[in-house]
Amino acid sequence: GAGVSQSPSNKVTEKGKDVELRCDPISGHTALYWYRQSLGQGLEFLIYFQGNSAPDKSGLPSDRFSAERTGGSVSTLTIQRTQQEDSAVYLCASSLAGTGAHEQYFGPGTRLTVT
Amino acid sequence: AQSVTQLDSQVPVFEEAPVELRCNYSSSVSVYLFWYVQYPNQGLQLLLKYLSGSTLVKGINGFEAEFNKSQTSFHLRKPSVHISDTAEYFCAVSASNSGNTPLVFGKGTRLSVIA
Numbered sequence: 339g340a341g342v343s344q345s346p347s348n349k350v351t352e353k354g355k356d357v358e359l360r361c362d363p364i365s366g367h368t369a370l371y372w373y374r375q376s377l378g379q380g381l382e383f384l385i386y387f388q389g390n391s392a393p394d395k396s397g398l399p400s401d402r403f404s405a406e407r408t409g410g411s412v413s414t415l416t417i418q419r420t421q422q423e424d425s426a427v428y429l430c431a432s433s434l435a436g437t438g439a440h441e442q443y444f445g446p447g448t449r450l451t452v453t
Numbered sequence: 454a455q456s457v458t459q460l461d462s463q464v465p466v467f468e469e470a471p472v473e474l475r476c477n478y479s480s481s482v483s484v485y486l487f488w489y490v491q492y493p494n495q496g497l498q499l500l501l502k503y504l505s506g507s508t509l510v511k512g513i514n515g516f517e518a519e520f521n522k523s524q525t526s527f528h529l530r531k532p533s534v535h536i537s538d539t540a541e542y543f544c545a546v547s548a549s550n551s552g553n554t555p556l557v558f559g560k561g562t563r564l565s566v567i568a
Contacts, residue, residue, distance in 0.1 A: 342496075371555055371556075373555075373556075373558075379560075380543075380558055380559065380560035380561055381543060381545075381556075381558035381561075382558075383555040383556070383557070386554075386555050394555070397555070429496065429497065431497075431556075441487075441499055441502060442499075442556060443499075444489075444496040444497040444498070445496055446495060446496040447496055
């Protein structure tokens with residue numbers, strides 16, 4: 339079946355602009371995660387949605403970052419007033435809920451470049 | 454909280470030689486352990502995972518890993534590598550006592566297979 343999809347695949351934006359990154363998880367997956375992959379920092383957790391529970395926002399680096407998940411499916415990560423240090427690949431992953439079902443399926447990522 | 458250390462940032466190895474990529478973790482709770490592979494310009498793909506049971510786990514593409522609780526290690530091995538194994542490999546953990554949780558990744562090991 340279809341995997342996790344993300345759009346756009348690449349985004350170049352000017353410093354100070356807002357950007358929106360989209361993630362379509364695998365159908366039926368109730369857990370959705372956003373990670374950031376940048377040089378020197380590896381993969382960092384940003385935010386996690388599980389069903390109808392309040393999201394775990396503990397990984398968001400600043401209040402310029404926010405995310406929502408509408409209808410328990412598609413998620414949008416928004417970065418306001420982008421800075422050069424926001425340049426990175428943003429990865430989305432989804433997984434089934436339930437004990438032991440911990441495999442996360444990753445999308446191809448969105449490469450964000452802030453100029 | 455959990456943390457993961459991948460001791461080697463880069464590992465060059467000749468084709469058909471064996472390879473071991475090292476991973477150590479720290480955690481105050483029981484964990485699940487994963488190895489993911491990232492080919493150039495692609496997303497992350499699960500190689501193998503340890504949830505419980507046998508400490509020797511076999512994954513795709515001839516890779517295997519052994520969970521060693523006393524040494525808090527989960528090293529990845531392959532007896533004979535191919536050029537196509539050239540990629541970045543990430544070790545990751547998640548807490549096993551609270552359902553789905555975000556993954557904590559190591560900084561990755563770049564495996565370069567030399568012809």
